[in-house]
Amino acid sequence: MKRSGARLLRAVAMLLCCMAGPLMASPSVYLVLSGDADAYMRTASTIAYTLQANLPGVPTIRADVDGFDAHTPAPDDLVITIGTRAAQEISRRATGARLICTLLTEQSYNDLPATEQSQRTAVFIDQPAARQLALIRTALPDWSRVAIVHGNNSSDFIRAINAAAPAMALKVRTAEVTDDQTLYSALQSVLATPSVLLAVPDPKVFNNFTIQNVLLTAYRHRAPVIGFSPAYVRAGAIMAVYSTPEQIGQQAAELAALALSGKPFPDAGYPSQFSVSINPHVARSLSIDLPDAATLEARIRRQEQRQ
């Protein structure tokens, strides 16, 4: 009995060595999280799950950015950062491994220390301007004016919206919140004529405190608000287009699989998958008939595929 046990152990050890050889030779994927927020965890889980399903031989190693040793990854390993802080830290420490940044804004990505383009790419959390305008066009065909209030950091966003609007037959009216023009005045000026208010992810203008003013002022003007997250829809925006951590994680995993198969990194870009949320109660109160969220998603997707 003793002898047979020893034989079994030897056999298992042999088997493990045989398996470990190719494993150690294949690159690893490191998931570096900016913290323990629920969204980071969900993104990491989706990436790990998707990679496991498609490339069962590739190990995924999850780490917190604070406990992560920059020397651990080998040059042919992949690092996927989740959140801005992880992207900043890993870029600063220059691990040498290729880097996919997720769950950060386009602006945060552009602000990272420069590196070779082939070494780094990203899936942003923001949505392309055209997609947001497509949502307005699709859901609110009777509305032709888009109102925006923004701070001085949103010039890129405003430029992109202005560039995309004519193709959708939308007129854009913007007002900047400055020391001289308060949020109230800016809202009054853009909402003077019936318009859809497009919320800008600019925390100087849209934050937990101002959101009350924005949503109530817009509601008072009977202006539907387009948010940029599902929380906005719960709070009182009529709808929003956004990408969930799962959708971003899925796309990051696909990028990782491509990279591991030897393909070069594509340019950093917006998420290809997205969701639409609507608030039927707000819509009804404003006497607006909205298609359901799935219909809107499908229509925008078709529109994007045609282009």
Next chain:
Amino acid sequence: MFARLCTPCLLALALPVQAAGDATLTEMSFLDDIPVVLSAARLVQPLKDAPGAVTVIDRAMIRASGARDVAELLTWVPGFQVGRKNGATALTTYHGLSDDAPRRMLVRVDGRSAYSPYFISGIEWAKISVDIDDIERIEVFRGSNAAAYGSNAFLGVVNIITRPAADTPRYRVRITEGENGIQERVLSTRQQIGDVTARLTVGRQGDNGLAPIDDTYRNQRVDARIDWQLAPDQELEFHLGFVDGRARTGSSDVTDPARSIDNTTSFGQIRWRKQLGLGDEIKATYFHQEERAVDAYTIPFLTFLVQQGIPAPVATFQMALLGIAPNGGVDVDYATRSLRDDIEFEHLLHPHSDLRLSWGAGLREDRVASAQMFSTDDNITIRHARLFANTEWQAGPRWTLNAGAMLEKTNDTGPRLSPRLAANYHARPDTTLRAAVSRAYRNLTPFERQADLRFYESSTGKLVRQSFQPSPGLRPERVTTRELGLRQEWRGGRSAVDLRLFDERIEDMLRRDTTATNATAPVLSGALWNGESPRYYNGGYAKIRGAELTALYRPTHDTWIGGHYASVDINSNDEFADRSAPNEQFSVFAATELFAGWHMSISHHFVGSMQWYTQEKYRLKPYRQTHLRLARRFAAAGVRGELAVGVERFTDDIADYLPTLTRPTQAYATLRLEY
């Protein structure tokens, strides 16, 4: 008193001011929860789906009207009668049936009943602490709405919804000066400390009242709202208010001498609300309210007799015969005190995507004391319990059905059910036909049931007269309403035409008769009083029929032209009721931005002949009034301002309460500054 009260509050709120959020854009902007702002309770039911005719007056309209109190704004609502009893007292009623104590409609401020069923008057506008600039909107439900709001919503409801604390300027100042002593000073501040946002508004207003009488008044108000966001889906709201009023009243008549009446009203309300999902919520509200009034004077007997035309020596002799001391008289003390506690729970849910249900229950206790009015030093206690449910069912794209009921019980009356059923048919998306039928009861006030006004001569202790006696065994008044409506909307409801045809039948309506007193106390003199006094009985009925047409064209938020026409016919076995509302009244109002920054508004109202009291001498002539207002808005260095000048009753004086009491043409200027 006022200064003492305000200073610590202002200091407490002025200290910590938090910067508005983290200014760096990160992914958390996309991922974080944010507070629910447009909760189901804040959303307005689309008017085309409402179970009746609703008029909404929003902030832009309130500002453009130049109104200094809410009561004046009701001239914009068809079917409402507005009068001024004196400078401090506005009277409002819907479809008449009111004397100087309107009690057949309800006013609610943020869900808190401002109906004071304590003594005589139901709605005492001057006791509402909320400032007109803190009002988000006013929704006026024309017609009985007891199914939703209980028995005081007998013929109509005015719902005042205030702005959340966060949605107000950090500082606001309003100063009004005008003819006839118009003076108003209002200061408001909003501060944020963490998840708590607070607004404090203090104000003082007054004027010289009506031309022929001494009725100058001054009110001082404090109103606070504190919103505490416990979690993105959970909020605590605190409302606090205090009004201190002093008004001149009386005349040269010794039984109603010139004097000042002081009254104070204060309340505190706490409301907890929690969102349970998109559109579902539960809320619990408790409030406590206290009202006190001081009004005491003495009627010297000798002077009284002399005023009756009796020569002084004869009067002195008569007094001696009756055993009255030379300095004898009647001590009158209308001091009143009333306390109210009210608790309510409400649950709003959507069991199905096209079904909305709100149900709840509440308890209220009123404790009322006035030795003069009730001839007892004891509290009169009224306990009231209610259970309600209202549903709205979108029965397909063309039909909306509203059904609801309120079950109420007080310690005076057994359970009464006030149901309502309404069907709205959307012939086209913007064209709605509606039909509604409802039954409602009005629980009677302590005054109506138990008034026992006795006046004793102080030196003999004998009863001089009883001017009202208790009316035991009264039943609540009952109204059955049937109505048809037609509504056409444009631009998502911003512009609309709405027609309401109504038939309101009131049964068991209170009437007065005069009968032998219930008092057994020795009477001073049969020559002064014949031993009879008035009381109420359920012998009246009134059939109110008519039509109300409203129209509003509003191309932009600050530009509109609108108007209304109301035709009301009251048929009653009570002569008073028949003429208590004008047969015809109409209004037109318009506002526009003339040039950039220059806003003008104008309103014109016609009110046909009516009377607040039975006697022919109180009949009011038809009158017209025109109000004009011109405002210049400006903004500089983060400060927004508006300087407005206006003229009320531009063309002529009017009398809207008694023919002898005229309200003059008066001009005013208002400066508003907001930071």
